[in-house]
Amino acid sequence: MTRVTVIYYSVTGNVQALAEAAAAGATDAGAEVRLLPVADATNADLEWADVVLFGTPSHYGTIAAELNRFIDGTGKLWLAGKLAEKVYGAFVASASTHGGQETTLVNFSTIFSHWGGIIVPPGFTAPIPVPVHLQSSNPHGASHIVGLGQQPGPLALDAARYQAQRAVSVAARLAVAPALTSVDDTPTAMTG
Numbered sequence: 001m002t003r004v005t006v007i008y009y010s011v012t013g014n015v016q017a018l019a020e021a022a023a024a025g026a027t028d029a030g031a032e033v034r035l036l037p038v039a040d041a042t043n044a045d046l047e048w049a050d051v052v053l054f055g056t057p058s059h060y061g062t063i064a065a066e067l068n069r070f071i072d073g074t075g076k077l078w079l080a081g082k083l084a085e086k087v088y089g090a091f092v093a094s095a096s097t098h099g100g101q102e103t104t105l106v107n108f109s110t111i112f113s114h115w116g117g118i119i120v121p122p123g124f125t126a127p128i129p130v131p132v133h134l135q136s137s138n139p140h141g142a143s144h145i146v147g148l149g150q151q152p153g154p155l156a157l158d159a160a161r162y163q164a165q166r167a168v169s170v171a172a173r174l175a176v177a178p179a180l181t182s183v184d185d186t187p188t189a190m191t192g
């Protein structure tokens, strides 16, 4: 069974609603799910998972400090190669339309690349009509614009659900292929 950890930070509930939808989507896809506010998440929750999804509010166009602090505590796992070969994704809420959702999500991609992860964004693959995609889809990750206090509606919640289901589907397909063994401690480029 694919194991999914959803880690989020949320002050006023918007990202939490997206996280709950993502967790429900992963469960519906047959995964075992841990849904955790970042304050309760540990490195063991990362190591355990085949799929890790992060939810954040956009703070000045980037990842909230609370999540960055957690991510900055993963050095030992990274060094041991324990963060590689997993499927990663992220989702976001922001106050404004152009307030940095894409930059926030792309910043997660940089971290996932350092981890050697497999980034699975939703793209424009969700089974919804093209006009709806053109109006509301964010290819980097599910997203919600809070504006003056609007909680995520069906479109944003469905996007989070779909993103998680796609991540589970890709992880299940990866699980049947053997991973490459990790690089040698003494690369030939250095030893000649």
Ligand SMILES: Cc1cc2nc3c(=O)[nH]c(=O)nc-3n(C[C@H](O)[C@H](O)[C@H](O)COP(=O)(O)O)c2cc1C
Pocket (backbone or CB within 6 Å): 009, 010, 011, 012, 013, 014, 015, 016, 056, 057, 058, 059, 060, 061, 062, 092, 093, 094, 095, 096, 097, 098, 099, 100, 146
């Ligand atoms: C310190 C701080 C910085 C923020 N920066 C931005 C921003 O750059 N762009 C934006 O649209 N919203 C910004 N916001 C608004 C949050 O993104 C918004 O309140 C959040 O998405 C709500 O999520 P939550 O309900 O899960 O807490 C900021 C909020 C805080 C507290």
